[in-house]
Amino acid sequence: MRAPTSRGDDDSERKFAARTIPDQVADELGAEIVAGRRKAGERLVELDLARDFGVSRGPIREAIRILERRRLVELLPRRGAYVRPLSLKSIADLFNVRMALSLLAVRAMATSPIESYVETLARRCAELDELVETGDPMAFARVTTRAVKTVARGSGNELLVELLTDLANQTVWTTIWKSPLDYQTPDLRRAAADLMVTTLEAIKRRDPIAAVASHGRLLEGDRDRALASLSQLRGEAFDLRAISQPDARPAPDDIVRVG
Structure with missing residues (x-):
């Protein structure tokens, strides 16, 4: 696995990897x-x-x-x-682990920003802005994923990059985004794009608390909407609150019912 470099530019990644x-x-x-x-x-x-x-x-x-x-x-x-058995709870667990690692990364990036990665993240934000009105959900999701990867690389933490890469390549994560699970409307895409810009601005001003807050809101929204879509596809109900607060008593509106 290649370690992150100081260039911070993941444009060298192939946009469309050869698919056998x-x-x-x-x-x-x-x-x-x-x-x-x-x-x-x-x-x-x-x-x-x-x-x-x-x-x-x-x-x-x-x-x-x-x-x-x-x-x-x-x-x-x-x-x-x-x-193998695959529950919505196990998928939620994967989202939560990825989110925890990503928030650790954004905190580190905002504490000591590396200019090359900040520039790359700015380009990702510009791409997202262009896709708000014209982009399809899958294209928007791909660019969002690339932006999250940029933050991971910008953390300067090679282990974080390796762990997030392994989560993407060696788990169900690779598969769940083969269908459009989120970003179905321009309003949803606009909200996500704005949160990514807010994260970028917090990083630029070296404000890790604000960066974690905005990035967390973005990732939590991704998780909740994707799980809601999967619950419909699979015909399973799940408790949104229990995803992040296992011991909490769910309010009626936190239950996604199917059927």
Whole structure:
């Protein structure tokens, strides 16, 4: 894994990484698991999947290994591949861990800003502004993710960058954003873009408390709207308050009901 450099410019990342056939199959199959269209315990038969996707068994086998790394599939010796249980609570846990690491990063970046990363974050904010009216939800989500990555790199904490990268690449996180779960309207996109700008301004003036507050509001909103969308897709209800306050008694409006 490459350590962050002082350039602070993640424009060197390829906008569209080459996607192999196993990658594409893993993304589509993973999206079915996340949406609840494939249930926990369901066996994934290579021959059937090869027929359904119109490919040979080799890419299917590799796609299943990818999904195993993302903790969506369990491979059992001499028994095959099975869909692992995936609850909204476990997805919420992933959001919360990512948010905790990201807030640690933004606090560090605002304490000792590195100009090159500040400049990169400013470009990300400009991209978000352009996408408020014209962008689709997926494009906006991708740029938001890149902005959060910029903050992680701007923290100067290599371990934080590694942990956040691993969360993105080795968990269900890679899969849940294959469908538009958030930023469905210009108003939502405007609110998120403004929060990112507020975070940038707090970083520039070396105000870690304000940076954490605005960045936290952005990430909490992302989490709550994505989980609400997933609850609809999966037909499951969940308690919004329990996501971050497990011991709190939920108010009626904090329960997302389905059906």
